[in-house]
Amino acid sequence: MAKTVKKKSARVPRRKVCKLCLDRVEQIDYKDERRLMRAITDRGKIVPRRISGNCTPHQAQVTRAVKRARILAMIPFVADSYR
Amino acid sequence: MREYETVFILHPQVDDAGIDREIEAVSQIVAGGKGEVSGVYKWGRRRLAYPIRKVQDGVYTLIRFRAEPPVLREIDRRFKMNESILRHLTTHASGDPTAPDFRSRDRRDRGDRGDRGDRGDRGDRGRGRGGRFDDDGGDDADEAFGREGRRRSRGASGPRDE
Numbered sequence: 001m002a003k004t005v006k007k008k009s010a011r012v013p014r015r016k017v018c019k020l021c022l023d024r025v026e027q028i029d030y031k032d033e034r035r036l037m038r039a040i041t042d043r044g045k046i047v048p049r050r051i052s053g054n055c056t057p058h059q060a061q062v063t064r065a066v067k068r069a070r071i072l073a074m075i076p077f078v079a080d081s082y083r
Numbered sequence: 084m085r086e087y088e089t090v091f092i093l094h095p096q097v098d099d100a101g102i103d104r105e106i107e108a109v110s111q112i113v114a115g116g117k118g119e120v121s122g123v124y125k126w127g128r129r130r131l132a133y134p135i136r137k138v139q140d141g142v143y144t145l146i147r148f149r150a151e152p153p154v155l156r157e158i159d160r161r162f163k164m165n166e167s168i169l170r171h172l173t174t175h176a177s178g179d180p181t182a183p184d185f186r187s188r189d190r191r192d193r194g195d196r197g198d199r200g201d202r203g204d205r206g207d208r209g210r211g212r213g214g215r216f217d218d219d220g221g222d223d224a225d226e227a228f229g230r231e232g233r234r235r236s237r238g239a240s241g242p243r244d245e
Contacts, residue, residue, distance in 0.1 A: 027177055027178060029177060029178030029179065030174070030178075031090075031145075031178055031179065031180075031183050032178065032179075032183065033183040034183070068172060068174065070132075071170060071172050072090055072092065072143075072170055072172055073092065073131035073132045073133055073135060073141065073169075073170060074132060074183070075132050076132040076133050077132075077133065078133075
């Protein structure tokens, strides 16, 4: 019985944990290019919290760092080519 | 007095003497405002993520210093007038001031994550958005994207890509 119920429901939302909290990252630095490359899509957009699973304080830090790094041309505002 | 750091990008045609001249100029402004420079980090020449004033490369330098706010304003004013400075940004000092490419942390990161190489044929997962959401490689998030992410984004950003 339980199985049929499970099949019918569209999907089971799984709890995401903030990766940055797990790694105990205190500060996200705009100079930390490697990390920032992971925080943007290959289009150059900031990965939304719903996908990344970041907690609010961390996502805010990521956003700020990405925007600063863009100003310094370390990461693109818009990536028009796939890497 | 707070500690700040300012990063500036020089035009690639500026020679080494020119770089030192700009560093010296900043140092003097800081000293003139009763501040003190605590470190200079030359990142050197690197490729820009997008062209600025039709150039593709820039020479990066980071300077750390302690100073009062008027000093920051003066630095900003001078940089804006300076034709050979493509970009500059001043923030509170934080993190590792050395050039991003040479950090040991990065190498460790790469070691941890090892063989992510052949995720190449993940096919139509990101269709309609052109995005592969890379979030450290946990498959929970990847799955979430496969289901909910794709559905939600369809229409919203689809037509813009390609």
